[in-house]
Amino acid sequence: GAVVSQHPSRVICKSGTSVKIECRSLDFxxxxxxxxxxxxxxxxxxxxTSNEGSKATxxxxxxxxxxxxxxxxxxxxxxxxxxxxxxxxxxxxxSARKLxxxxxxxxxxxxxxxxxxxx
Amino acid sequence: xxxxxxxxxxxxxxxxxxxxxxxxxDTSENNYYLFWYKQPPSRQMILVIRQEAYKxxxxxxxxxxxxxxxxxxxxSLKISDSQLGDTAMxxxxxxxxxxxxxxxxxxxxxxxP
Numbered sequence: 001g002a003v004v005s006q007h008p009s010r011v012i013c014k015s016g017t018s019v020k021i022e023c024r025s026l027d028f029x030x031x032x033x034x035x036x037x038x039x040x041x042x043x044x045x046x047x048x049t050s051n052e053g054s055k056a057t058x059x060x061x062x063x064x065x066x067x068x069x070x071x072x073x074x075x076x077x078x079x080x081x082x083x084x085x086x087x088x089x090x091x092x093x094x095s096a097r098k099l100x101x102x103x104x105x106x107x108x109x110x111x112x113x114x115x116x117x118x119x
Numbered sequence: 120x121x122x123x124x125x126x127x128x129x130x131x132x133x134x135x136x137x138x139x140x141x142x143x144x145d146t147s148e149n150n151y152y153l154f155w156y157k158q159p160p161s162r163q164m165i166l167v168i169r170q171e172a173y174k175x176x177x178x179x180x181x182x183x184x185x186x187x188x189x190x191x192x193x194x195s196l197k198i199s200d201s202q203l204g205d206t207a208m209x210x211x212x213x214x215x216x217x218x219x220x221x222x223x224x225x226x227x228x229x230x231x232p
Binding site for chain 1: 161166223225
């Protein structure tokens with residue numbers, strides 16, 4: 001299997017607070033994970049690529065200091081939205097590439113997403 | 120930069136009939152992967168089918184098949200014998216580099232009983 005989980009599934013927070021979202025690969029190792037953002041009725045936009053043991057690579061226009069990514073183990077990546085504001089409200093989805101036999105597969109497996117609402 | 124275009128924002132099909140979703144892409148690369156993902160109301164992204172660009176044979180997964188035209192940079196998805204559970208958003212995706220997946224805008228498919 002290739003199951004990816006996210007926690008929490010939804011979170012509501014006050015403006016100015018920080019929120020941490022976890023992404024876990026449950027039954028495989030993932031040296032590379034991805035964080036996407038999806039606005040209502042829109043496509044997925046890649047925010048950053050998370051590599052285990054190294055700094056994340058952010059897409060153009062994504063604020064590194066606002067969206068902190070940590071990939072401390074082969075099964076866990078976290079996204080922290082710092083000083084969240086209402087415009088950060090969105091659906092955040094993570095995905096992971098499976099490491100099989102020492103080779104990264106080309107398929108990304110997606111988590112169920114986290115709905116963030118900032119009041 | 121690679122771009123993925125899905126020109127059909129919405130489509131509908133009668134149950135048991137066949138529907139084709141269109142996707143075109145733009146790239147200068149020769150080796151890449153193409154995917155169709157399904158996103159039902161639960162928002163969980165589900166892989167429907169994948170195609171390696173170096174393979175000439177079109178991929179098939181049960182009721183789902185693709186028409187991959189590399190020269191035309193076209194990658195359409197055909198759903199045969201449509202079922203109510205196929206109702207979802209469908210995203211076409213292109214992956215060139217190892218960490219570079221780009222999605223199209225999506226097509227909302229409704230299967231009518």
